[in-house]
Amino acid sequence: QVQLVESGGGLVQAGGSLRLSCAASRSIFTIYSMAWYRQAPGKQRDLVAFTIIGSRTNYADSVKGRFTISVDNAKNTVYLQMNSLKPEDTAVYYCNAVVLPAKNSYWGQGTQVTVSS
Numbered sequence: 001q002v003q004l005v006e007s008g009g010g011l012v013q014a015g016g017s018l019r020l021s022c023a024a025s026r027s028i029f030t031i032y033s034m035a036w037y038r039q040a041p042g043k044q045r046d047l048v049a050f051t052i053i054g055s056r057t058n059y060a061d062s063v064k065g066r067f068t069i070s071v072d073n074a075k076n077t078v079y080l081q082m083n084s085l086k087p088e089d090t091a092v093y094y095c096n097a098v099v100l101p102a103k104n105s106y107w108g109q110g111t112q113v114t115v116s117s
Contacts, residue, residue: 002026002106004095009111012085016115020080022095022108027076028053032100034078036069038091038113045094049080063089085115 003025012018024031035050049069051057057069068081078095095108 002031002097002099004097004106004108006093006095006108006111009093009113011114011116014085014087014115014117016085017081017083018085018113019082020093020095020111020113022078022080024076024078024097028071028073028078030099031097032103033098034069034071035096035098036078036080037094037096038089039094039110040091043091048093050096051078082113085113087115087117089113090115 005023008018008020010018031053033050033052036048037045038048039045047060048063049059049067051069051071059067066084070079090113092110092112094110097106
């Protein structure tokens with residue numbers, strides 16, 4: 001089991017920045033991968049960024065060069081630094097963790113990000 005608690009969402013003007021945090025209830029080294037997804041009203045939940053712990057990261061084309069996913073091992077926390085925000089980044093952002101060997105997937109409660117034009 002992994003509990004994930006997100007924080008850091010809010011309202012920001014276009015061009016601004018936010019940093020989302022996702023704190024895991026167990027050591028980050030016992031988790032295979034962590035990711036951020038987002039879901040805008042009336043749309044499907046889409047992958048924004050993911051990291052295989054201790055290995056590679058990947059980003060959706062729409063956020064490359066603007067968003068950065070990072071891990072603080074000591075705090076068992078994953079961050080999503082979001083810069084140059086656009087109104088189309090408005091969504092509820094969800095943290096996800098995958099644990100081996102069963103590839104069980106866990107979700108946080110979501111945090112709202114609203115970017116005004």
